[in-house]
Amino acid sequence: MILKRFILVMGIMLMAGTTVTTAQDATRSMRDLADLNRIHIGAAVYASHLNDPVHAETLAREFNMLTPENEAKACEVQNQLGEFDFRKFDRLMAFAEQHAMTVRGHTLVWHQCVPSWLQNAKFSRDEAIKLLRDHILTVVGRYKGRIPIWDVVNEAVADGGSGLRETPWKSLIGDDYVELAFRFAHEADPKALLFYNDYGAEPLNAKSDAVYALVKDLVKRGVPIHGVGLQMHISVGDVGPGKAIDPKALAENMQRLGELGLQVQITEMDVKFAGKPTEDILRRQAGDFRQVLETCLNVKYCTAFITWGVTDRFSWLRSPQFFSNPDVEPLLFDSDYKPKPAYFAVVDLLARRAGEPPLLSDDQVAAMVQDRPAAAVTLPKPTKTDPAQLSPDSVPGLAYYAPFPVSIKLDGDLSDWKNVPRVTVDKGPMLPANSDTKLTFAAAADKTNLYFMADVQDSKVVYGTHDPASEWYKEDSVEFYINATGDLTLTSYKKGVAQIGILAANITHPHKPILGGANSADSKVSVVAVKTDSGYRIEAAVPLITEVWKIEPRHLGLLGFQAHLNGSSGADRDTKLIWSAADTQDQSWQNPSLFGQLIFWDVATR
Ligand code: 9MR
Numbered sequence: 001m002i003l004k005r006f007i008l009v010m011g012i013m014l015m016a017g018t019t020v021t022t023a024q025d026a027t028r029s030m031r032d033l034a035d036l037n038r039i040h041i042g043a044a045v046y047a048s049h050l051n052d053p054v055h056a057e058t059l060a061r062e063f064n065m066l067t068p069e070n071e072a073k074a075c076e077v078q079n080q081l082g083e084f085d086f087r088k089f090d091r092l093m094a095f096a097e098q099h100a101m102t103v104r105g106h107t108l109v110w111h112q113c114v115p116s117w118l119q120n121a122k123f124s125r126d127e128a129i130k131l132l133r134d135h136i137l138t139v140v141g142r143y144k145g146r147i148p149i150w151d152v153v154n155e156a157v158a159d160g161g162s163g164l165r166e167t168p169w170k171s172l173i174g175d176d177y178v179e180l181a182f183r184f185a186h187e188a189d190p191k192a193l194l195f196y197n198d199y200g201a202e203p204l205n206a207k208s209d210a211v212y213a214l215v216k217d218l219v220k221r222g223v224p225i226h227g228v229g230l231q232m233h234i235s236v237g238d239v240g241p242g243k244a245i246d247p248k249a250l251a252e253n254m255q256r257l258g259e260l261g262l263q264v265q266i267t268e269m270d271v272k273f274a275g276k277p278t279e280d281i282l283r284r285q286a287g288d289f290r291q292v293l294e295t296c297l298n299v300k301y302c303t304a305f306i307t308w309g310v311t312d313r314f315s316w317l318r319s320p321q322f323f324s325n326p327d328v329e330p331l332l333f334d335s336d337y338k339p340k341p342a343y344f345a346v347v348d349l350l351a352r353r354a355g356e357p358p359l360l361s362d363d364q365v366a367a368m369v370q371d372r373p374a375a376a377v378t379l380p381k382p383t384k385t386d387p388a389q390l391s392p393d394s395v396p397g398l399a400y401y402a403p404f405p406v407s408i409k410l411d412g413d414l415s416d417w418k419n420v421p422r423v424t425v426d427k428g429p430m431l432p433a434n435s436d437t438k439l440t441f442a443a444a445a446d447k448t449n450l451y452f453m454a455d456v457q458d459s460k461v462v463y464g465t466h467d468p469a470s471e472w473y474k475e476d477s478v479e480f481y482i483n484a485t486g487d488l489t490l491t492s493y494k495k496g497v498a499q500i501g502i503l504a505a506n507i508t509h510p511h512k513p514i515l516g517g518a519n520s521a522d523s524k525v526s527v528v529a530v531k532t533d534s535g536y537r538i539e540a541a542v543p544l545i546t547e548v549w550k551i552e553p554r555h556l557g558l559l560g561f562q563a564h565l566n567g568s569s570g571a572d573r574d575t576k577l578i579w580s581a582a583d584t585q586d587q588s589w590q591n592p593s594l595f596g597q598l599i600f601w602d603v604a605t606r
Contacts, residue, residue, distance in 0.1 A: 008014065012376060016421060021460060023059075028347075028351070028356060028551070029061050029062050030062045030063070030332075030346060030347050030350065031061060031062050031063055031064050032234045032345070033347060033350035033351055033354055033356065034063075034350060034356075035063055035064060035355070036350070036354035036556075037297065037299050037350055037353055037354055038554065038555050038556060038557055039296070039297065039302075039303065039304065039305060040064055040065040040086070040102055040265075040303060040304035040305070040306075041062075041063055041064060041065065041304070041305050041306070041346075042063050042064070042065030042066055042067055042101075042104060042304060042306035042307070043059060043062075043063045043065075043066060043067070043306060043307050043308075043309060044066070044067045044068070044069040044070070044100075044106075044268065044306065044307070044308045044309050045059060045066050045067070045068065045069055045092060045309075045310065045311045046068075046069050046070065046088075046314065046341050047068070047071055047088035047089070047091040047092050048088075049310070049314060049432045050091065050092070050095055053598045054337050055310060055311065055337070056095070058310055058311070058333060058337050058382075059095075059099075059101075059310050060095075060099040060101070061419060062310075062332075062333075063101065063310070064100075064101055064102060065101055065102045065103070065104060065304060065306060066092065066095075066096050066101050066102075066103055066104070066320060067103070067104040067106045067267070067268075067425050068088075068089060068092050068103070068105070068106060069305055069309070069316075070113065070306070071088040071089040071091075071092055071105075072089055072105050072106055072107065072108075072139065073106075073107060073110065073112075073113035073115040074109075074110070074113060074114065074115045074118070074135060075107070075114060075115045075116075075197075076089070076113065076280060076519050077087065077089060077139055077595065078115055078135055078138070078139075079115045079116055079117075080115075080116070080117065081115070081117040081131075084138055084139075089386060093146065093147075094440030097146070102148060102149070102240060103143075103146070103147045103148075103149075103503075103584070104147075104149045104150075104151065104265075104267070104304070104306065105139075105140070105143065105147040105149065105150035105151065105192075106150075106154070106197070106267075107150075107151040107153075107154040108135070108136050108140070108151070108153070108181060108185060109132070109136075109152060109154065109156075109169060109177070109178075109181045109195060110138060110151045110153075110154040110155060110167075111165060111166075111167035111168070111559065114168055117170065118131075118168045118169075120168075122508055123172055124358075125172060125173055125174065128169065128172035128173050128177075128589045129173055132169060132173065132177065132180060132181060132184065133180075133187075134183045135380075136152075136181060136184040136185050137184060137187065138190045139188075140185050140188035140189050140192065141186075141188045141189070143189075144188065144192075145189065145191065147189070147192060148191070148192055148193060149192065149193045149194075149195060149227070149265075150185055150189075150192050150193070150194055150195065151195050151196075151197040151229055151267070152181050152182050152185045152194045152195060152196065152225075153181050153182070153196050153197070154197045154198070155197070155198050155199065155376070156170075156178055156196070156198070156356045157198055157201070157207060157210045157211050157212075157214060158210075159200060160206055160207065160210075161206035161207040161209055161210030162210070163210075163212075163485075163541055165561045169181075169359070170361060171238060178196075178214070178218070179218060179221075179223050181429055181524075182218065182223050182224050182225050182344025183192050183223065183224065183316065185224075186224035186426055187270075190224075191203055192225055193226040193263065194210065194225050194226050194227070194296045194489055195225075195226065195227040195228060195229045195263075195265070196214070196215055196218075196225060196227075196228050196229070197228070197229030197231065197267055197268075198211055198228075198229070198230070198231065199231040199232075199233055199268070200231075200252065201230065201253075202230045202231075202232055202234075203244070203245055203246055203249035203250045203252075203253055204249040204252055204253050205249075205421060208253050210269075211228065212253075212256060212257065212260075215228055215257065215260065215262060216260055219260050219261060219262070225262065226262060226263060226278065227262050227263035227264060227265060227303075228257050228262055228263075228264055228265075229252075229265050229266075229267035229268075229536060230253075230254075230264060230265070230266055230267065230461055231267050231268035231272055231308075232245075232266050232267070232268060232269035232270075232292060232304045232545060233268060233269070233272070234269075234270075234272075234288065234394055235271065235272050235273060236271055236272070236273040236281050236284050236285045236288060237288070238271070238288060239287065239288040239291045239292060239319050239370075240287075240291065240478065242430065245291075245292065245352050246289075247291050247292075247294070248489070249320040250295050250486060251295050251298060251299050251474060251486055251487050251495075252487075254295070254296075254299040254301055254302055254486070255299060255301070255485070255486050256301065256485075257301065258299065258301025258302075258550075259550065261567060262300045262301070263302075263303045264296075264299070264301045265302065265303055265304035265306065265416035266292060266293075266296055266302070266303070266304065266306060267269075267304070267306050267463070267565065268306060268307075268308040268313060268344055269289065269292060269305070269306065269307050269308060270307060270309065270317065270330035270331055271285045271288045271289060271310045271342070272317050272323055272325070272328050273285070273325075273328060273330075274325060275325070275327065276327045276329065277328075277329045281435050282340060282342070283341055283367065283368050284368065285329075285330075285340075285341070285342050286340070286342040286344065286345035286368045287345065287368035287369040288342075289332070289342040289345055289346055289575065290342075290345035290346060290348075290349055290365075290368060290369055291369055292305075293305050293346055293350075294349055294351065297349070297353055298486055298487070298488065298558075299486045299602045300486060300552055300554060300557050304454050307331055307332055308330075308331070309330075310331065310332075310333055310337075311331060311333045311334065311335060312328070312329040312330065312331050312333065312334050312335050313334075313335035313339055314550070315328065315329075315330050315331055316591075317330050328469065332346065333502045341368065341606075344359050344360060345360070345365075345368055347359055348360040348365065352378050352379065353379075353556065354556070355379050355380055355381040355382045355392075356381060356562050357381070358378055362378070370500070379395050379398065379399055380395060381539055382401060382601075385507060386419075388419050389419055389421050390403035390419045390420055390421075390444070390601070390603045391403035391421055391601035391603070392420060392421070392601065393602065394421055394423050396423075397579060397582075397583070397596060398580070398581060398596050398597065399596060399597045399598075399599050400421075400423060400561060400596065400597070400598050400599070401421065401599050401601040402443040402444055402445055402450070402553075402598050402599065402600055402601060402602075403420055403421075403444050403601050403602075403603045404445035404446065404447075404553040404600055404601070404602065404603065405446060405447060405553075405603065406420060406444040406445070406446060406451075406508040407446050408446070408449075408451040408453075408539070408541070410451075410527070410528040410539045410540070411528060411539070412528050412529075412530035412537060412539065414453065414455070414537070417442055417444070417453050418441075420442045420444045420453075421442060422440050422441065422442045422455075423441055423442070423563075423579065424438055424439070424606070425438060425439045425440075425441070425442045425563060425577045425578070426438040426439075426577065427577060427578070428564075428565070428573060428576045428577035428578040428586075429576050429578065429584065429585065429586050430573070430575050430576035430586075431575055431576075431577065432569070432574050432575065435567075435575060436457060436459070437456070437457060437458045437459075437535075437565070437567045437575050437577070438456075438457045438565075438577065439454055439455075439456055439457075439478065439563065439564075439565035439579075440454070440455040440456075440457075441454045441478075441480075441563050441579070443480075443561075443598060445544065445551075445553045445600065447544075448543060448544060448545075449541040449542060449543055449544060450482075450541070450542045450544060450551060450553075451541050451542075452480045452537065452538075452539070452540045452542070452563075453537075453538070453539050453540075454478040454480075454502075454537065454538040454540075454563075454565075455532070455535075455537045456478065456504075456535040456536050456537065456538075456565060457534045457535045458476060458534075458535035458536065458567055459535070460569055461476050461507075461531065461535055461536050462475050462476050462504070462568040462569065462570060463475050463476055463503060463504040463505035463507065463508070464505055464508070465568070465570075465571075468503060468505065468515075468516060469516075469590070470516050472501055472514070472515075472516030472517075473501060473504055473516060473517075473566045473573060474566070474568060474572050474573045475503065475504065475505070475566070475568045475573070476503070476504035476536070476547050476566065476567055476568055477501050477503045477504060477516065477563040477565075477566045478501075478502050478504075478538050478564070478565055478566075478568065479499060479500065479501045479502070479562070479563065479565075479566070479588075480500045480502070480540065480542075480561075480562070480563055481497075481498065481499050481500065481517075481560070481561065481562035481563070481564075481588055481592070481595055482497070482498050482523070482542065482549075482559055482560065483496070483551035483561070483592045483595055484496045484497070484548075484550075484551050484559050484560075485549075485560075488558075488560045488592075488593065488595070488597070489593050490560075490593055491591050491592070491593045492590065492591065492592070493518050493519060493590065493592065495519075495522070495548045496548050497518075497519060497560070497592045498517070498518065498519040498520055498522050498548075499517030499518040499520060499589050500515065500517055500520045500523045500525055500540070500542070501515055501516035501517035501520055501566075502514075502515060502525070502527055502529070502538050502540055503515070503516065503529075503534050504529060504538075505529075506527050506528075506529035506538065507529045507530060507536060510528070510529075513525060513526065513527040515527075515538060517589065518590075519548070519590060522546065522547070522548045523542050523546065524542070524543050524546045525542045526540065527539070527540050528540075532575070553600040553602075554600060554602075555601065555602040556599060556600065556601075557599070557600045558597045558598060558599045558600070559597070559598045560592055560594040560595035560596075560597065560598075561580075561595055561596055561597060561598030562578075562579060562580050562583065562588045562594070563578075563579040563580075564576065564577065564578050564579070564588065565577040566584075579596065580594060580595055580596035581596070582595070582596065583595070
C-alpha cells in the first residue's frame, strides 16, 4: 500500500530551543515504512473510536496492527456467565480485516476487568478450570486463524517480582492457572502465537527477572508460549543510558528472552508527563519513543511496536480513573490527529533504517536523543548497480548487504558466489608504497551458515613463519569480525562477539582451521583456503547457531561486521587493510563499536 501524502510540518518540529518550520514531503506513511522494515507497528483502539472517520483513517493509514484496547477482555465479552457478547470485538476485527491489519488479541486472563461472576466466586478448582477453559476456547476459538497473536496472561507477576500476584483465577486454581491458560489457548488455536504481557519488566530489574524465570520455566516444561509483551507505560525522560529504561538493559532483557526461543514485542507504549506539554517535553518524549523503537529494531527477537492509542485525545491517561491529567499528550498524534515530534522521530528512524530519505536532520535527532546509545548510521536508499545482484550495493565502510538464502560450497571455486556483491578494500593504516595488495570480500547466508569469501591479491603469500597461537596476525591472514549480541554499541568483547582471523596457512592445512583472534574458536568456523594466480582465496562458513549466538537472517536484520587483511612480505606484518570507516587505528580487536554493519537481505526482495 503506497499512500502518497504531504504533511506540512509547520512549527511542530521544535528542536533545541529553535523553532524549525519546515515543509516535509513525507512520501511514505509510518505503516509503509514499518512494512519496509518488516515490523508490526500497532495501536490500541476502542471499537467506538471507529465512529470518528479521522480516527479510522489515521489508524488504517499509519498502522499495520491493532490491539482491541478493551473489547477482548473478560468483563467485556463474558460479563454474565455463559453469555458472550462479541459485537464490539467483531467490529474491530472487521475493520482490521478490511484494512489488512494484524490483530493482537488482548487479553484472556487478567486481574482487572474481572467479570461479575468471577468476583469473590466460590468455585471448586475443577469448576474454575472448566470455566477458564470455556472462556478461552470460546474467545480464541471464535477468531481461530484470524488473530495470530494473543496476550494470554496479563500482569500475573507481582510488582517487585515476588511470585504471582493474587487474582481470582489464582485463588481458585492455584499458580498453575497461568500454564493452563496457555494450554487452553493453544488448544483453541494451535497456530496462534501466545504471549505473556506485563508492565515494569522492560529493562533488567527484579520484576523482569521474575518474568524471565516464569517464562523460562514454562518453556522448559513445554508449555506453548511464544512471546513476552513489554508494555512500556513510561514518563518523559525515562529512556537513556543509566535511566529507568536504559536501552542497553532493555536490549539485554529482550535478548535473554529471545534466547529462550521467544519473541518480544513492545505492546503498550505511551510516554506521560505532569502538567501541560511544552516544546521541551514533546521533544524529549520524541527521543524516548525513538530510542525504544531503535532498541526493538536492533534486537532481532523484537517483532512489534505498539502504542497504547492513536491520538492523545483518547488516551487512558487522561481519565480521572487513571493518571488523571487532562493535558497529558502521551502518544504519536495530538488531539486533532496532527503528527507530533514523536511521530517524526519514529518515522525518521524507520525511513533511515529502510534507506529512505530521512525526515529529520542529524542535529534534530541529536537534540531529541541526548546520550544517544545506538550506532544509528544513516544509510542511503539501497540500490543495485547491477540488476542481477542478489542484494544491494554495499555502503563503503558502513554497511554490507548480505543476501540470503544463497547456497555456497566451500571448495575454493567462486562460481556459487556469482551475483553476491563484492567489496574491495585497498586502504588501511599500513600499506607499503607501490603495494598492490588488496582484499575483495563477500558474504551471504543460507539456513545454516553465514558464509564469507576473501579473494586476496598478494604477490607473495607468506605463511608458516610465526607461531599461530600468538603471532598469527604477523603473516598473511584475513579477519572477519561478527558482533551477534544485538548491541552494536559494545566497546569491549563479550560472548557473541568474535574476531575470526583466518590464516593463509590454511592452504596447507585443509582439515582443522588455523585461526587467530579474540573468541575465534567460539565461531566454529569451517575454512577452505587455496592458492590462486594472484594470491590466495578463503571461503569460510560460520554456523548461525552456536553456543554463543543464534543468528537468524531476517530481511534488514543486522550484525556488527568488520573485515581486515594482514599482509606480510617476509619478516613481519607490513600491510593492514580495514573495511569499516570507523576503525582508523586498527582497534577492532578490542572495540566492537568500531565495526560496520552486515545487513541481511532476503533475495526474494526486489
Ligand atoms: O486503556 C485501558 C482502559 O481503557 C481500561 O479502562 C483499563 C481496564 O480495562 O485497561 C486499560 O488498558 C490496560 C491494558 O489492558 C493492560 N495494561 C495496562 C493498560 C492501561 O491501564
